[in-house]
Amino acid sequence: QVQLVESGGGVVQPGRSLRLSCAASGFTFSSYGMHWVRQAPGKGLEWVTGIWFDGSNEYYADSVKGRFTISRDNSKNTLYLQMNSLRAEDTAVYFCARDRFTVPSFFDYWGQGTLVTVSA
Amino acid sequence: DIQMTQSPSSLSASVGDSVTITCQASQDIDKFLNWYQQKAGKAPKLLIYDASNLETAVPSRFSGSGSGRDFSFTISSLQPEDIATYYCQQYDNVPLTFGGGTKVELK
Numbered sequence: 001q002v003q004l005v006e007s008g009g010g011v012v013q014p015g016r017s018l019r020l021s022c023a024a025s026g027f028t029f030s031s032y033g034m035h036w037v038r039q040a041p042g043k044g045l046e047w048v049t050g051i052w053f054d055g056s057n058e059y060y061a062d063s064v065k066g067r068f069t070i071s072r073d074n075s076k077n078t079l080y081l082q083m084n085s086l087r088a089e090d091t092a093v094y095f096c097a098r099d100r101f102t103v104p105s106f107f108d109y110w111g112q113g114t115l116v117t118v119s120a
Numbered sequence: 121d122i123q124m125t126q127s128p129s130s131l132s133a134s135v136g137d138s139v140t141i142t143c144q145a146s147q148d149i150d151k152f153l154n155w156y157q158q159k160a161g162k163a164p165k166l167l168i169y170d171a172s173n174l175e176t177a178v179p180s181r182f183s184g185s186g187s188g189r190d191f192s193f194t195i196s197s198l199q200p201e202d203i204a205t206y207y208c209q210q211y212d213n214v215p216l217t218f219g220g221g222t223k224v225e226l227k
Contacts, residue, residue, distance in 0.1 A: 035216075037164075045156075045164065045207055047216040059214045062121075095163055105211045106154040108175070110163035 002026040002109045004096050009114030012086055022079040022096030022111055030054070030074040033099030035107060036081050038092035048094070049081070053102040064090075086118045122146050122210050126219030132227045139195040141222045143208035148188050152212040155184055155193045158221075159204045167206075168193065200226065 008020040022034070035050040049070040050059045058070050069082040079096050093115050097107035123146040133139050143153065155168040166175045168184035171191055181196045195202055203226055208219040 044221045045158075045209075045218045047209075047218065050214075050216070061215050100169070104214050104216055105152075106166065106169050106209060107156075107164070108166050108169075110165070112163055 002098065004098065004109060004111035006094065006096050006111045006114040009094065009116045011117045011119060013120055014087060014118055016086055017082070017084045018086060018116060020081040020083070020094055020096075020114060020116070022081075024077045024079065024096075024098075027098070029072075029077040031102070033102050033104065034070075034072060034079045035097045035099060035104075036070060036079075037095045037097055037107065037110075038090075039095070039113075040089075040092045043092075046092075050099065050104050051079070057103075059104055083116070086116075088118050090116065091118045092116060121215055122149060122213055122217050124208055124210055124217050124219040126208055126222055128222060129220060130223040130225065132225045133198050134227045135198055135200060137198045139198050139202075139224060141193045141206055141208075143186075143191045143193070143219050145189045145191075145210055145212075149210045149212035151187050152210055153184075153186065153191045154209045154211070155182075156207045156209065157202075157204045158207065164207065195224075198224070198226075 003025045005023045036048040051070045067085045071080045093113040095113045096111045098109040100108045125144045151171040156164040158164040205221045
């Protein structure tokens with residue numbers, strides 16, 4: 001069965017960096033687009049970034065553009081999110097999610113999420 | 121960016137009631153609209169894609185309709201396990217955007 005397991009969350013000071021990982025299993029990882037979606041405490045869902053199945057295209061929300069970088073290693077079935085220059089407003093649960101297709105569409109499987117807290 | 125306006129933000133209904141949530145896009149998004157259910161402390165779950173297609177293994181009491189700018193999501197007979205927050209999401213354009221959510225509670 002499809003499984004997505006995020007890791008790497010934690011408490012980090014403003015301005016510092018953090019890298020999240022998402023280990024995928026149960027499907028052909030290299031055939032699907034992947035995304036990161038976040039949810040601030042008590043708030044709604046916010047799409048953060050997505051990447052094509054082969055890593056050839058990336059998309060970002062304006063709120064993270066220039067600070068966050070999505071990448072993937074298809075040989076390791078792993079998705080990454082490098083987060084730099086973190087701000088308090090980046091505090092959220094970060095979910096990785098599989099795209100039904102190879103280009104940005106919708107999310108048919110989700111991980112359980114990893115909490116990132118940006119605080120001094 | 122395409123803004124998604126979802127209403128109501130919360131509702132209270134009894135078991136067996138029919139519940140309808142609406143979602144309006146700030147521009148025409150054709151049929152590229154999806155609905156998710158999120159239970160407390162859990163990841164979201166895809167229920168409906170492309171406005172009206174029921175995802176595999178999702179109960180038939182859930183349905184969606186609409187196209188263009190106006191969409192609706194209905195639970196035909198509310199069950200206790202349907203207590204959750206529901207979100208619409210468009211994929212006509214990047215950035216992908218979600219509605220603000222509708223929290224469904226039992227009366």
